Amino acid sequence: MSPPELSLRDVSVSIKGKSILQGINLNLEKGEHMALTGPSGSGKSSLLKVVMGVLPVSSGHVEIEGQALSSKTVFALRQKIAYIDQSSAMGAESVEDALMLPYTFKAMQDKEPNREELLHYLDLLAFDKKILHEKCSVLSGGQQQRLSLIRALLLKRPLILADEVTASLDAENKERVMDLLQNCQASILSISHDKEWIERCPKTLVLNSGEIVSGEGDG
Amino acid sequence: MGSTVDIPFERMLLLYALMLIPLGLFYREQLGLIKETCVALLRMTAQLLLVGFYLFYVFHWNSIFYTSLWVAIMLLSANLAILKKSGLRRQVFFKSTMMSIALSTCGVSFFALFVVIQPSPPYDARYIIPIVGMLLGNTLRSNIVSLERFYSSVRDHRDTHLVKLMLGAELSEAVAVHFKEALRAAIRPTLATMATVGVVSLPGMMTGQILGGGEPLIAAKYQIAIMIQIFVVMVLSSYLNIRMSLKNAFDEYGNLKEEIWLE
Numbered sequence: 340m341s342p343p344e345l346s347l348r349d350v351s352v353s354i355k356g357k358s359i360l361q362g363i364n365l366n367l368e369k370g371e372h373m374a375l376t377g378p379s380g381s382g383k384s385s386l387l388k389v390v391m392g393v394l395p396v397s398s399g400h401v402e403i404e405g406q407a408l409s410s411k412t413v414f415a416l417r418q419k420i421a422y423i424d425q426s427s428a429m430g431a432e433s434v435e436d437a438l439m440l441p442y443t444f445k446a447m448q449d450k451e452p453n454r455e456e457l458l459h460y461l462d463l464l465a466f467d468k469k470i471l472h473e474k475c476s477v478l479s480g481g482q483q484q485r486l487s488l489i490r491a492l493l494l495k496r497p498l499i500l501a502d503e504v505t506a507s508l509d510a511e512n513k514e515r516v517m518d519l520l521q522n523c524q525a526s527i528l529s530i531s532h533d534k535e536w537i538e539r540c541p542k543t544l545v546l547n548s549g550e551i552v553s554g555e556g557d558g
Numbered sequence: 559m560g561s562t563v564d565i566p567f568e569r570m571l572l573l574y575a576l577m578l579i580p581l582g583l584f585y586r587e588q589l590g591l592i593k594e595t596c597v598a599l600l601r602m603t604a605q606l607l608l609v610g611f612y613l614f615y616v617f618h619w620n621s622i623f624y625t626s627l628w629v630a631i632m633l634l635s636a637n638l639a640i641l642k643k644s645g646l647r648r649q650v651f652f653k654s655t656m657m658s659i660a661l662s663t664c665g666v667s668f669f670a671l672f673v674v675i676q677p678s679p680p681y682d683a684r685y686i687i688p689i690v691g692m693l694l695g696n697t698l699r700s701n702i703v704s705l706e707r708f709y710s711s712v713r714d715h716r717d718t719h720l721v722k723l724m725l726g727a728e729l730s731e732a733v734a735v736h737f738k739e740a741l742r743a744a745i746r747p748t749l750a751t752m753a754t755v756g757v758v759s760l761p762g763m764m765t766g767q768i769l770g771g772g773e774p775l776i777a778a779k780y781q782i783a784i785m786i787q788i789f790v791v792m793v794l795s796s797y798l799n800i801r802m803s804l805k806n807a808f809d810e811y812g813n814l815k816e817e818i819w820l821e
Contacts, residue, residue, distance in 0.1 A: 391724055392811045410810030414728060422724035428717040430725070441725040487721075494725075 342405030344369050344498050344526035345390060350399035352385060352549075359385045360549045363399070369497070372520070372527040374537040377546035383530045386546065387500050390528070391422060403498065418446055421491035421525070425502040429475040429483055437475055438490050452493045460489040464515050480507040488516060492523065501529035505536050562770045574599075616683050625683040629690050633660050636694045642820075644706040650806050650818050651705070658798035659701065662791045663693045670787050689784065692763060696788045697795050700744040704796035708733075708740035709807065712814050719814070729804060729812045737800060744796045748789055755785065 345367040352360040360382045367373055375383050388394035389401060392413035401408040403416045429437035438457065441447050461468055464485045475483065484507050491499055504520070505513045513535070520527060521539055529536070537543055544554035565573075577599060584591045616624050637655050641648050667689050671677065677685045712719055712733055722732040755761055756778075763784055767777035807818050 391720075393720060393723075393813055395809075395811065413811050417724055418726050420724060422721065424717060424721055424724075428715075428721045430718045430722050440722070444722075444725065444727045444731050446726045446728070490725075500724075 341369065342402065343367055344371070344404060345528065346400075346402040346405075347386075347389070348400045348402075350389060350401060351397050352389060352394055353397045358549055359394075360389065363551060365544065365551070367498075367526050367528055369526055370524055371542065372540045373529070373542040373544060374540035375528060375530045375544050375546065376532060376537055377552070381546040382549040383546055384502065385549075387502060387528070387530060390500060391420065392417065414446075419497055421494045421496040421499045423484070423487045423491050423499065423501040423504050425484075425506060429486065432474060432476075433471075434473050434475060434478070434486060435471040437486065438471070438493070441490070441494060457489065457493060460492060460519075463519060464489065465512065481509065481512060484508065485512060485516060488519070492519070495525075497525055499523065499525045499527045499529075501527060501531075503530055503532070505531065505533045613683075613687065616687065620679070620681075620683050622681045625681060625686055628683075628687055629664075632691060632694050633663070636698050639698055640701045640705065643702045644709075645820050646705060646709065647818055647820055650815070651803055654802035654806065655701065655705075655799055658795045658802055659694065659697055662794035662798060663690055663697060666787050666791045666794070667693055670783060674783065688763075689787070692784055693787055693791045696748065697791055700748065700792040700796045701799055704740045704744035704800060705803070707743045708736050708800050709814070709818060711736040711739060716814070723812045729808055732812060733804070740800060741793075741796055745793060748792055752785055752789065755781070761785075 343366040345365070347363050347365045350360060350363040351358070363386065365373075375386065377383055385394055389396055390403075390408075392408055395410075403419055406412055406416060408416055429440075431437040431440050439452070442450060442452065458468060461470065466482075466485070470478075470482075470486075478486070484504065488501075488504065491501075499520075501520070505516055508516060513533075517536055517539055520529075527540075529540070531537055531540075542554065545552050577595075581592055581595060583589075584595065612628070616628055633656065636659055637652065638648070640655055640659070641651050667686065670689065671685055672680050675685065715736070719732055723729075756764075761781050764774075764777045764781040767780060768774055808814055
């Protein structure tokens with residue numbers, strides 16, 4: 340049996356003596372979609388940061404495709420993750436450069452994005468292809484977020500981590516993004532307060548004060 | 559060409575009397591700078607006289623030990639000044655800053671002295687100390703600018719840094735844009751100086767040599783030599799300093815450590 344895409348075992352995190360996460364257990368199977376919800380300050384973003392190897396754990400284990408996350412494996416395991424952040428940081432001046440950014444890094448230099456697929460995603464998310472020549476600084480938060488989603492999907496990584504991916508979108512675009520994500524083959528762990536998106540996810544975890552208070556962690 | 563005319567003590571006092579003009583202006587305009595100016599004037603006088611006194615003996619002995627000791631003191635002072643002014647913690651950056659400024663300054667000045675200028679003896683304190691001093695003085699500014707600019711920029715673009723790491727960048731790739739910006743900011747002022755030197759102002763070393771009775775053409779050659787050294791040392795030390803500091807300033811996961819900043 341193949342290992343789950345993502346597995347957390349008894350994960351606890353403390354920062355300067357303050358407990359941020361306590362005893363988190365969860366399994367995210369391949370292709371599974373899970374929503375992570377809870378009040379502000381409940382530890383949702385911290386949990387995502389733990390999986391990204393940004394926030395080191397105080398105790399417990401994180402595994403991605405059966406490989407333990409550590410300082411030695413973090414850069415390799417990040418190649419399995421596509422992250423769509425809330426801040427819409429694009430990391431380049433023009434939209435095209437931002438979409439091509441991952442392919443400028445050593446780890447991705449031998450790979451190329453599929454142009455047809457890119458145009459297909461632009462079309463699905465109601466963008467004209469002229470947007471490729473726009474400057475990122477003139478785009479709205481919602482446009483940047485949708486483009487971050489396209490960039491993440493083009494990478495074809497097995498695990499998508501999304502932080503409030505529908506937050507800055509109008510009703511129409513929200514629907515488009517939710518459809519796209521729902522049909523995505525990758526495993527998705529997404530922070531959300533959006534009831535519609537949460538309802539579309541087969542699994543939901545509710546966090547409060549750094550602990551899972553309801554939902555199936557399957558851990 | 560003659561030697562430098564000494565300034566007698568009583569006539570030096572006349573120069574100090576000149577300071578009454580700005581002090582009077584400060585008083586009249588209530589700028590609140592009188593105390594600060596007096597302290598700075600006293601410090602400058604004491605520091606330069608002490609250095610003059612110390613260098614008199616260093617030059618007199620012309621011993622490789624005392625010259626090296628003075629160079630080490632200059633390196634240490636430069637290091638502490640760079641870290642204090644850039645707002646970064648000594649505990650994190652001392653080693654990388656020391657290595658980068660020592661390697662670049664000593665390497666370039668030794669090349670200039672032993673290969674190009676070739677004084678006799680090659681460790682002549684009259685050459686080593688002013689040259690290393692001038693190199694360090696200029697390195698100071700470029701390292702303050704490059705370190706401060708680089709780490710502030712990474713901190714201010716934390717989200718973009720994280721996104722790049724998550725897109726598969728190695729640490730050096732994720733910080734590349736900040737690295738380039740910091741180096742440009744550190745290098746540009748010296749480039750501007752190089753392009754205008756001699757036209758807008760006569761540089762200090764050349765002025766000193768001419769006042770000291772030196773030939774203007776030889777003074778110009780020394781000035782060119784020192785400008786090239788300053789530029790090379792400035793670029794090399796700023797580059798090495800950021801590169802060498804990455805290991806201590808970022809954790810093993812590629813995150814900028816919080817504790818790098820002075821409170």
